Ligand code: HEC
Ligand code: HEC
Ligand code: HEC
């Protein structure tokens with residue numbers, strides 16, 4: 001009996017010793033891999049490089065967003081001139097900046113460079129000059145949360161784009177999505193928080209998986225500038241129009257209710273809406289969102305390097321990386337998955353282009369009706385149809401990736417647009433006949449970007465010359481001033497070891 005007790009006690013003791021030893025070994029390897037920050041990152045640190053000292057793997061992969069070598073059938077990171085590829089767009093955007101210059105989006109590393117170069121931002125000669133408000137910087141840089149926290153939100157949205165040229169210089173990066181104290185995902189753009197409020201939702205209740213999409217929804221969404229916000233009159237305040245919901249009809253109702261338009265069309269005089277890029281709004285209607293898949297699952301999949309697993313910060317077309325982006329969940333071959341994506345894109349584009357043709361015709365025919373002396377009263381319903389039809393076209397065209405993210409909803413939206421555009425043209429045919437024009441309206445030659453821009457009366461040489469002057473004179477001054485300012489921000493990269 002005594003021996004038996006001794007035996008059990010010994011077994012237990014040996015077992016406990018074993019546990020202790022293994023726990024010590026674990027602690028040791030924990031210590032070996034324990035994260036020791038090299039630098040102390042301050043709350044508003046906009047410089048990606050400084051963050052990179054603590055998180056080299058994430059930083060190195062983030063740097064790859066500067067790679068422009070990949071293009072897919074409709075996407076990728078190579079520079080693509082959308083107006084060159086499809087001159088009809090010039091007519092659709094007549095009277096608006098997008099008819100001057102419209103390149104497809106590329107990697108986050110280019111956010112600042114591309115907005116400097118775009119003809120849409122014009123050629124400001126100094127503070128207070130140029131066509132665009134400061135609000136246009138909002139989705140470009142981690143300097144934005146810095147300035148908002150230093151000077152206030154409404155102050156950030158105030159003034160001209162050129163006023164903040166020397167302040168906003170670091171491309172989209174770490175501080176846009178992370179809290180430096182614990183690296184948790186955070187929302188830095190007040191417009192998203194305010195849009196949730198308007199829908200009666202609290203963004204702080206979002207789950208971790210939802211946050212993996214919401215960090216993207218800070219920028220990849222539809223928005224407008226509200227200059228009539230009570231207490232902030234005159235400031236082009238950034239607002240996401242989600243109060244009635246995120247569907248194409250909901251946002252349209254919102255805009256119609258407040259009689260908002262982004263611009264008046266130069267040919268048809270329709271009060272137009274520009275859909276910006278309702279990527280998040282369309283994504284949430286698709287099957288992946290329904291199954292709880294997040295933007296980061298496909299655009300920032302896990303990656304392994306030297307036995308360490310981390311989040312790939314090379315945000316790009318997942319078609320350049322199907323092994324990590326898709327095959328974590330799907331067993332199909334890469335070629336099959338690509339074919340699935342392309343098929344959805346091709347089918348959606350087929351109908352979108354039909355809608356585009358109808359819209360070009362509707363604008364030109366409306367222009368003809370004005371020429372023949374149509375009254376505002378006669379044109380009103382027609383222009384509303386054109387507004388609603390082009391809103392649907394743009395909602396599906398500008399919502400990058402929607403034909404894959406949500407092919408069924410995209411098809412439905414384009415279908416609605418086709419119906420509205422056809423309705424406008426039936427009314428136009430009747431009106432034109434009443435005005436004595438009982439035959440087809442001649443269509444302009446818009447077979448190239450240049451011809452289309454000439455048709456809508458753009459002086460491209462002048463616009464390009466203004467941009468060149470800006471790049472030679474003002475831009476270098478911005479960059480110099482920024483460098484001097486950042487030098488004064490101090491060496492945050494001091495070693496803490
Ligand atoms: C199930 C995977 C998946 C999810 C989830 C997903 N995407 Fe995509 N996304 C794709 C694919 C595939 C494309 C098409 C890429 C191409 O055509 O090269 C795409 C295209 C895009 C594009 C255009 C990229 C380009 O190169 O033209 C953007 C921007 C984008 N997605 C953003 C988002 C955002 C924001 C979310 C979340 C709201 C999201 N995506 C969720 C797979 C996904
Ligand atoms: C601070 C605003 C902002 C945030 C946050 C943001 N994006 Fe972007 N994104 C942009 C802008 C602006 C561009 C276009 C840059 C250019 O063309 O110069 C872009 C481009 C892209 C592209 C095209 C890249 C390519 O190579 O063609 C993809 C894909 C994309 N974003 C996905 C995402 C995803 C996924 C998230 C969230 C994990 C996200 N973005 C978060 C603003 C943002
Ligand atoms: C557009 C948003 C976005 C930007 C910009 C961004 N990250 Fe992340 N980051 C994420 C997401 C999403 C995750 C995954 C977080 C999760 O699921 O908990 C992540 C994860 C991380 C992690 C946790 C470890 C890991 O790899 O999963 C680190 C560290 C990190 N990021 C560092 C950085 C650094 C450094 C930069 C700037 C060079 C940066 N991030 C820029 C969205 C972003």
Ligand code: HEC
Nearest residue numbers: 287288291293297298318325326328329330337338340341
């Ligand atoms: C996190 C898991 C996950 C990832 C990553 C993912 N998918 Fe999916 N995918 C799903 C789920 C879940 C469904 C819904 C069907 C189901 O439940 O089997 C789905 C459905 C699909 C469908 C059919 C739905 C439709 O639109 O008709 C296609 C096609 C598809 N995925 C392609 C892709 C491609 C391409 C990628 C990479 C760019 C990808 N998926 C990445 C989980 C994922």
